[in-house]
């Protein structure tokens with residue numbers, strides 16, 4: 001059987017609602033769920049193949065997007081949250097009981113500082129921005145995926161209408177490079 005990329009990609013992508021106002025995310029615990037309130041839609045939503053992002057069971061990829069950190073608040077059971085790897089750039093807060101990642105936050109100087117990483121599939125509401133691209137695709141090999149299957153994985157993304165990258169999308173890579181250049185005092189050439 002062909003591997004599951006992610007349930008939100010496998011059977012075709014459902015478009016979000018550009019006017020979607022936000023909603024709540026819930027962890028997978030049967031009771032005393034951690035609840036996160038998001039005051040807007042997400043942006044740059046993407047499939048991520050890296051080893052650090054939370055994936056649902058059986059999926060090769062995570063689906064993760066960003067939201068301004070001021071638009072995110074913990075509504076219930078904050079005490080169950082713990083940072084899973086404090087040495088990572090993105091501090092991912094997971095539920096201690098079910099392991100789901102509720103949000104990831106960057107505290108250091110970084111091009112994405114001010115943006116939190118979230119998984120809209122943890123919401124019961126519909127209308128969140130649909131995945132825009134697939135990033136860190138080759139990273140699934142580091143987690144044991146057979147390199148011989150990569151053509152099939154990339155073809156699946158293409159047939160769902162998503163570009164694949166082995167880092168992030170060009171606009172996000174440009175943001176990272178701009179930040180790096182500015183930090184180093186590089187002056188941009190005129191066009």
Ligand SMILES: N[C@@H](CCC(=O)N[C@@H](CSCO)C(=O)NCC(=O)O)C(=O)O
Pocket residue numbers: 048049050051052053064088089090091135136139140142
């Ligand atoms: N091959 C590595 C890549 C890990 C990685 O760099 N992940 C990216 C994307 S996460 C969401 O887009 C990243 O920015 N990570 C920063 C962090 O996780 O703190 C692997 O697979 O582990």
Ligand SMILES: [Zn+2]
Pocket residue numbers: 027028029033034095096097098099100
């Ligand atoms: Zn939980």
Ligand SMILES: [Zn+2]
Pocket residue numbers: 048049050051052053062136
């Ligand atoms: Zn990732």
